[in-house]
Amino acid sequence: MERKQIKIGLMGLGTVGGxxxxxxxxxxxxxxxxxxxxxxIAKVAVRDLxxxxxxxxxxxxxxxxxxxxxxxxxxxVGVLGRPDEGRHLLAAMNAGKHVVxxxxxAVAADYEALREAxxxxxxxxxxxxxxxxxxxxxxxxxxxxQGNEYQELMGILNGTTNYILTHMTEEGADYADVLKKAQxxxxxxxxxxxxxxxxxxxxxxxxxxxxxxxxxxxxKDIPTEGISRISxxxxxxxKEQGCKIKLIxxxxxxDKGLEYSVRPTLLPKEHPLAGVNNEFNAVFLKGNxxxxxxxxxxxxxxxxxxxxxxxxxxxxGKEIAKGAAYDLVVAGGPAEA
Ligand code: NDP
Ligand code: HSE
Numbered sequence: 058m059e060r061k062q063i064k065i066g067l068m069g070l071g072t073v074g075g076x077x078x079x080x081x082x083x084x085x086x087x088x089x090x091x092x093x094x095x096x097x098i099a100k101v102a103v104r105d106l107x108x109x110x111x112x113x114x115x116x117x118x119x120x121x122x123x124x125x126x127x128x129x130x131x132x133x134v135g136v137l138g139r140p141d142e143g144r145h146l147l148a149a150m151n152a153g154k155h156v157v158x159x160x161x162x163a164v165a166a167d168y169e170a171l172r173e174a175x176x177x178x179x180x181x182x183x184x185x186x187x188x189x190x191x192x193x194x195x196x197x198x199x200x201x202x203q204g205n206e207y208q209e210l211m212g213i214l215n216g217t218t219n220y221i222l223t224h225m226t227e228e229g230a231d232y233a234d235v236l237k238k239a240q241x242x243x244x245x246x247x248x249x250x251x252x253x254x255x256x257x258x259x260x261x262x263x264x265x266x267x268x269x270x271x272x273x274x275x276x277k278d279i280p281t282e283g284i285s286r287i288s289x290x291x292x293x294x295x296k297e298q299g300c301k302i303k304l305i306x307x308x309x310x311x312d313k314g315l316e317y318s319v320r321p322t323l324l325p326k327e328h329p330l331a332g333v334n335n336e337f338n339a340v341f342l343k344g345n346x347x348x349x350x351x352x353x354x355x356x357x358x359x360x361x362x363x364x365x366x367x368x369x370x371x372x373x374g375k376e377i378a379k380g381a382a383y384d385l386v387v388a389g390g391p392a393e394a
Pocket of ligand 1: 068069071073104105106159186187245246357362
């Protein structure tokens with residue numbers, strides 16, 4: 058059977074973009090055998106064209122626009138991690154490209170505009186990797202759990218801060234040293250302020266609030282505190298009380314309405330979220346039918362995040378092959394603001 062070719066433009070070849078490229082080298086044949094689709098990463102945008110890369114030089118450009126101006130490219134993957142990435146994602150949709158992204162800052166900030174552009178242009182917009190890395194939490198909420206209403210959501214949504222807190226707790230490691238290590242491992246944002254001040258977790262909570270509670274809350278309106286002021290003494294005091302400090306994103310329906318926050322929280326060491334270590338994330342959900350659910354997996358890193366990006370890419374590829382792409386945009390998105 059002839060395989061249908063799907064051409065991808067990859068905006069960014071850092072930790073996540075590199076993982077997206079690597080996963081295709083590892084699994085191209087098995088993906089093609091399962092789906093009948095032959096994916097090709099046709100062009101890749103980077104900032105520094107002088108650096109040696111795994112990608113052949115003729116596929117590289119330093120203009121993200123080259124990807125969505127190419128008539129042969131059908132899907133754009135947005136993993137530049139730039140604050141203005143939403144602008145490129147919108148331009149790509151306006152050029153008729155389907156869009157997959159891991160950039161939660163862009164999704165949380167430009168959500169309505171991105172969704173409106175996807176509907177207007179009849180293209181797909183998927184962002185599974187933007188929340189909790191490799192954990193397929195958004196698909197689970199949008200699909201398998203659609204029949205529920207929710208009371209509560211609680212999670213560890215940032216790998217960098219969880220990695221830092223784990224090493225400060227287990228080894229008494231120094232905050233600055235572990236942050237440096239998390240950056241070297243590729244877990245941290247290009248500017249790690251977003252991680253350590255809780256902004257990245259607030260971006261992810263904003264996306265979850267849309268999907269879980271149908272509530273549009275901008276990240277800036279989520280009460281947020283990070284871990285930059287947590288000291289070794291705070292961690293020792295927590296241990297004395299049989300607790301661990303974790304950066305917890307939480308939302309719950311209360312008598313006063315929907316409440317939400319991101320803040321360092323003392324958890325008894327027997328609490329399921331207290332056992333989530335290093336760059337792992339976890340999301341606890343309580344639905345009125347399913348009751349309690351817990352999702353666990355790697356929340357950051359090249360291949361775990363690429364796994365989520367490829368889940369979206371393959372879904373988009375299948376819809377392109379069926380010629381039914383628009384149905385997925387309408388059916389798959391979160392509630393309106
Ligand atoms: P990196 O900083 O590792 O990579 C960014 C890439 O984008 C680099 O290849 C860089 O080029 C390229 N780039 C940046 N600006 C430009 C520009 N103006 N023109 C062309 N290319 C550009 O970021 P990450 O891969 O870590 O993160 C990417 C996105 O994915 C972020 O939004 C992040 O929040 C999200 N994410 C990250 C995860 C992780 O584990 N790191 C997990 C889940 C989501 P060059 O290589 O030349 O510097
Ligand atoms: N910087 C983010 C984190 C990447 O540490 O969780 C994954 O979204």
